[in-house]
Amino acid sequence: MGKEKKLVEAITSMEEDFAQWYTDVVKKAELIDYSSIKGCMILKPDGYAIWENIQKELDGRFKETGVENVYMPLFIPESLLNKEKDHVEGFAPEVAWVTHGGTNPLQERLCVRPTSETLFCDFYSNLIQSYRDLPKLYNQWCSVVRWEKETRPFLRSREFLWQEGHTAHATAEEAKERTLQMLHVYADFCEETLAIPVVRGKKTDKEKFAGAEATYTIEALMHDGKALQSGTSHNFGDGFAKAFDIQYTDRDNQLKYVHQTSWGMTTRLIGAIIMVHGDDSGLALPPAIAPTQVMVIPIQQHKEGVLEKAQSVRQTLAEQGIRVKLDDSEKSPGWKFSEQEMRGIPIRVEIGPKDIAAGQCVLVRRDTREKTTVSIDGLGQTIKTLLDAIQSDMYARAKAHRDAHIYDAHDYEEFTEIVQNKPGFIRGMWCGGQACEDKIKEDFAATARCMPFDDQERIAKTCVCCKKPAHKLIYWGKAY
Amino acid sequence: MGKEKKLVEAITSMEEDFAQWYTDVVKKAELIDYSSIKGCMILKPDGYAIWENIQKELDGRFKETGVENVYMPLFIPESLLNKEKDHVEGFAPEVAWVTHGGTNPLQERLCVRPTSETLFCDFYSNLIQSYRDLPKLYNQWCSVVRWEKETRPFLRSREFLWQEGHTAHATAEEAKERTLQMLHVYADFCEETLAIPVVRGKKTDKEKFAGAEATYTIEALMHDGKALQSGTSHNFGDGFAKAFDIQYTDRDNQLKYVHQTSWGMTTRLIGAIIMVHGDDSGLALPPAIAPTQVMVIPIQQHKEGVLEKAQSVRQTLAEQGIRVKLDDSEKSPGWKFSEQEMRGIPIRVEIGPKDIAAGQCVLVRRDTREKTTVSIDGLGQTIKTLLDAIQSDMYARAKAHRDAHIYDAHDYEEFTEIVQNKPGFIRGMWCGGQACEDKIKEDFAATARCMPFDDQERIAKTCVCCKKPAHKLIYWGKAY
Numbered sequence: 001m002g003k004e005k006k007l008v009e010a011i012t013s014m015e016e017d018f019a020q021w022y023t024d025v026v027k028k029a030e031l032i033d034y035s036s037i038k039g040c041m042i043l044k045p046d047g048y049a050i051w052e053n054i055q056k057e058l059d060g061r062f063k064e065t066g067v068e069n070v071y072m073p074l075f076i077p078e079s080l081l082n083k084e085k086d087h088v089e090g091f092a093p094e095v096a097w098v099t100h101g102g103t104n105p106l107q108e109r110l111c112v113r114p115t116s117e118t119l120f121c122d123f124y125s126n127l128i129q130s131y132r133d134l135p136k137l138y139n140q141w142c143s144v145v146r147w148e149k150e151t152r153p154f155l156r157s158r159e160f161l162w163q164e165g166h167t168a169h170a171t172a173e174e175a176k177e178r179t180l181q182m183l184h185v186y187a188d189f190c191e192e193t194l195a196i197p198v199v200r201g202k203k204t205d206k207e208k209f210a211g212a213e214a215t216y217t218i219e220a221l222m223h224d225g226k227a228l229q230s231g232t233s234h235n236f237g238d239g240f241a242k243a244f245d246i247q248y249t250d251r252d253n254q255l256k257y258v259h260q261t262s263w264g265m266t267t268r269l270i271g272a273i274i275m276v277h278g279d280d281s282g283l284a285l286p287p288a289i290a291p292t293q294v295m296v297i298p299i300q301q302h303k304e305g306v307l308e309k310a311q312s313v314r315q316t317l318a319e320q321g322i323r324v325k326l327d328d329s330e331k332s333p334g335w336k337f338s339e340q341e342m343r344g345i346p347i348r349v350e351i352g353p354k355d356i357a358a359g360q361c362v363l364v365r366r367d368t369r370e371k372t373t374v375s376i377d378g379l380g381q382t383i384k385t386l387l388d389a390i391q392s393d394m395y396a397r398a399k400a401h402r403d404a405h406i407y408d409a410h411d412y413e414e415f416t417e418i419v420q421n422k423p424g425f426i427r428g429m430w431c432g433g434q435a436c437e438d439k440i441k442e443d444f445a446a447t448a449r450c451m452p453f454d455d456q457e458r459i460a461k462t463c464v465c466c467k468k469p470a471h472k473l474i475y476w477g478k479a480y
Numbered sequence: 481m482g483k484e485k486k487l488v489e490a491i492t493s494m495e496e497d498f499a500q501w502y503t504d505v506v507k508k509a510e511l512i513d514y515s516s517i518k519g520c521m522i523l524k525p526d527g528y529a530i531w532e533n534i535q536k537e538l539d540g541r542f543k544e545t546g547v548e549n550v551y552m553p554l555f556i557p558e559s560l561l562n563k564e565k566d567h568v569e570g571f572a573p574e575v576a577w578v579t580h581g582g583t584n585p586l587q588e589r590l591c592v593r594p595t596s597e598t599l600f601c602d603f604y605s606n607l608i609q610s611y612r613d614l615p616k617l618y619n620q621w622c623s624v625v626r627w628e629k630e631t632r633p634f635l636r637s638r639e640f641l642w643q644e645g646h647t648a649h650a651t652a653e654e655a656k657e658r659t660l661q662m663l664h665v666y667a668d669f670c671e672e673t674l675a676i677p678v679v680r681g682k683k684t685d686k687e688k689f690a691g692a693e694a695t696y697t698i699e700a701l702m703h704d705g706k707a708l709q710s711g712t713s714h715n716f717g718d719g720f721a722k723a724f725d726i727q728y729t730d731r732d733n734q735l736k737y738v739h740q741t742s743w744g745m746t747t748r749l750i751g752a753i754i755m756v757h758g759d760d761s762g763l764a765l766p767p768a769i770a771p772t773q774v775m776v777i778p779i780q781q782h783k784e785g786v787l788e789k790a791q792s793v794r795q796t797l798a799e800q801g802i803r804v805k806l807d808d809s810e811k812s813p814g815w816k817f818s819e820q821e822m823r824g825i826p827i828r829v830e831i832g833p834k835d836i837a838a839g840q841c842v843l844v845r846r847d848t849r850e851k852t853t854v855s856i857d858g859l860g861q862t863i864k865t866l867l868d869a870i871q872s873d874m875y876a877r878a879k880a881h882r883d884a885h886i887y888d889a890h891d892y893e894e895f896t897e898i899v900q901n902k903p904g905f906i907r908g909m910w911c912g913g914q915a916c917e918d919k920i921k922e923d924f925a926a927t928a929r930c931m932p933f934d935d936q937e938r939i940a941k942t943c944v945c946c947k948k949p950a951h952k953l954i955y956w957g958k959a960y
Contacts, residue, residue, distance in 0.1 A: 033607070035552070035553045037553050037555050040553035042550065042553065043551035045549065045618070048549050049549070052549065068528075069528050069532065070528050071522070071523035071623075074554075074625065075517050075520060077517060080516060093582045095581075096580070096581050096590075097579060098578050099577060099580070101576050102574050102575065103573065110576075112592070123515070126513070145554065159553055161551065
């Protein structure tokens with residue numbers, strides 16, 4: 001075989017070893033490759049195309065709320081990073097430092113941005129003068145670097161792609177509204193576009209962002225019962241404004257500090273898609289985000305007219321705005337089927353001589369494997385309807401799985417039993433003390449994922465950990 | 481005024497001081513702001529939106545030729561950068577070095593990518609096994625860093641945004657074809673979308689890319705008669721393949737080296753737009769790339785019905801796919817006009833009580849200042865026609881200006897006279913010797929911009945510099 005490509009190999013089963021299954025899928029579905037720098041991955045065409053679709057959809061949702069895109073420098077001078085105390089303590093231990101430009105040592109070290117609050121604040125302190133300059137609703141799409149020790153593709157890498165929104169407002173009220181508005185944009189995007197149900201809520205002080213007054217989060221549940229923080233939105237109040245002197249002259253001619261927010265989503269969402277929708281055949285992509293929605297696979301393609309018909313089907317579907325490809329390679333149909341399944345393409349169209357004679361073709365859903373024979377006439381509409389059904393069925397199944405893995409714990413014994421045996425979210429009351437969070441983390445490596453907005457049912461009167469009076473319901477879980 | 485915003489200030493005239501005019505425009509048209517890191521700029525909403533439009537249009541043109549997007553790491557290990565000798569010599573003096581991750585020194589220094597040939601080669605050496613894996617046609621959109629000493633917004637900055645395409649092919653012939661194909665994609669894009677005429681040609685060996693076998697270029701002429709290299713496409717032959725051991729098994733079962741290309745365009749194009757189309761009122765954007773194509777400005781907006789009508793005009797135009805905004809701020813119409821002109825918005829719509837009574841409005845072209853009174857009925861179509869006319873007129877004017885600034889030099893005396901007195905391209909024959917290039921650079925700071933494809937007219941039989949026999953026509957010029 002020389003340096004020939006190897007055959008598609010089976011992937012590890014999810015039940016056997018979920019972590020290995022995940023690693024197999026990211027590689028074999030050709031989403032990423034490893035680079036020669038530990039913890040930095042290469043996004044291959046399918047992986048990057050999913051990110052492009054995420055970008056396009058999210059960016060449109062941002063712009064509808066008045067957000068504008070900008071681009072800030074990659075580097076942050078050390079003195080600028082140091083301006084806000086909590087922020088620098090949170091990030092300095094994990095930044096990459098540039099010390100030389102060409103052969104010359106720099107006068108001041110520059111860190112490669114781990115996030116750009118400090119750059120935006122420096123920018124805003126010059127840009128904002130008057131109440132007429134507010135609000136500022138800026139976002140950027142870029143990569144950031146955090147020098148993590150343990151890395152996993154998409155979930156935790158030393159460099160990752162993301163967007164970071166940074167807004168400045170005249171009042172505390174407006175900043176809080178924007179923080180929540182963007183959290184709901186994120187949540188709706190996850191549910192509608194990625195078919196991933198999320199819990200919307202607020203982080204505890206222990207879990208909030210370095211320098212924030214409050215952090216809001218959306219938390220998704222992976223197939224293995226672990227939580228994944230999928231997007232966060234931070235209300236900074238006027239803390240950064242005071243550290244960076246961002247003041248404006250109000251209508252009453254008084255100088256006032258602005259109130260700020262920031263919010264971000266990352267390529268980690270691709271990890272969520274894999275772990276929510278994937279199965280033992282590989283990736284399964286929601287149609288709204290799939291780079292290829294339909295793969296046309298000819299059967300007996302050397303027989304007269306088969307390839308021509310397959311090409312014309314592909315062409316017709318493409319003209320109707322469906323993202324469709326034709327696999328006319330020399331591989332066997334069986335091989336093509338498993339490649340299409342591995343790559344998570346939502347629908348395959350099988351078309352052979354008999355189908356053509358009958359004016360039909362076979363549609364196979366990636367999510368359920370369900371096969372239907374349908375007429376080639378009106379195929380575009382049939383497929384659009386089926387793509388919509390797949391999208392909503394994938395959401396419904398993910399939600400049913402998530403809901404079936406939420407457990408209530410009324411005391412520590414019950415909590416222990418659940419956390420050790422039933423992967424999922426655990427609803428438990430909390431006294432508000434960090435000692436309880438610390439204990440639960442120490443005992444079980446579980447954390448307070450969030451205090452949900454919609455669901456503050458008081459399932460008990462006392463803290464699940466210390467038995468002191470408790471008023472807050474928490475979703476606890478083990479997290480990526 | 482407290483910290484109130486200052487009035488719009490006049491910009492320096494182009495004729496008086498072109499460099500200062502340029503700096504004034506980039507700031508006052510709100511394209512960029514300076515950051516606290518020397519040589520790194522902030523792209524503000526209008527500056528970034530122009531880049532987004534460039535991206536969208538170019539990306540579509542790439543994908544039509546089969547190109548796929550990927551994303552490679554930001555960092556290059558020093559040992560990887562060192563693998564191709566000419567390449568490392570070209571770039572090592574101007575890279576930024578990361579030496580620490582958090583508090584720990586790194587085992588090996590990492591450079592922040594100045595370009596990603598070495599990363600793509602490393603990737604391809606693992607990815608490409610068989611002739612069936614070829615060609616690979618990958619591109620990425622990212623930022624790169626080059627630690628330049630002298631910097632100017634868009635034209636030369638320490639960090640800039642760009643795309644870099646990297647392809648691998650089975651044969652030398654295919655690689656050459658792709659190199660030229662992408663150069664023509666760039667040239668067509670500049671002429672059709674940016675309304676900037678370019679000279680297409682080949683670089684001399686002295687001017688080619690570090691590590692390339694041949695570099696092709698498109699050269700544009702700025703308003704001040706200086707050249708701007710606007711896009712380059714490199715044929716690497718199998719030089720990088722040999723350095724990085726990128727081999728494939730061909731149909732004949734022999735191991736062969738691939739042949740590679742790379743090609744890039746950057747945010748420097750925004751500098752070209754400014755310096756080709758701008759004037760003493762500021763920026764002038766070609767409609768195809770303008771973030772806002774039309775600004776609606778109400779006159780006497782407090783009179784009954786004016787603002788409502790202006791809003792409905794904006795709405796109607798937006799629904800027809802025109803990028804339109806309404807300036808309903810409290811500023812005077814005169815102020816709004818000069819802001820719209822400064823920002824280069826191609827058309828303004830003036831609409832006041834008398835216009836409304838007559839069912840009319842006034843259109844003013846940014847490029848020519850021409851005013852026409854037109855019916856509000858069918859305004860969308862009128863404006864679309866006018867946008868097309870502006871686009872082609874801007875190209876025609878830029879081409880006439882460029883053509884009027886191309887001079888022929890038959891000997892060194894004539895060359896000297898032109899280069900010292902007539903800013904523009906100088907056509908002159910060249911013997912092929914680097915000594916002549918060096919002398920011209922030393923004497924006049926002029927360089928061989930390219931050997932044009934279309935125009936190899938032999939305007940003399942001897943080299944414009946040394947009088948030896950010469951067969952190559954060169955476009956010489958002073959360049960940014």
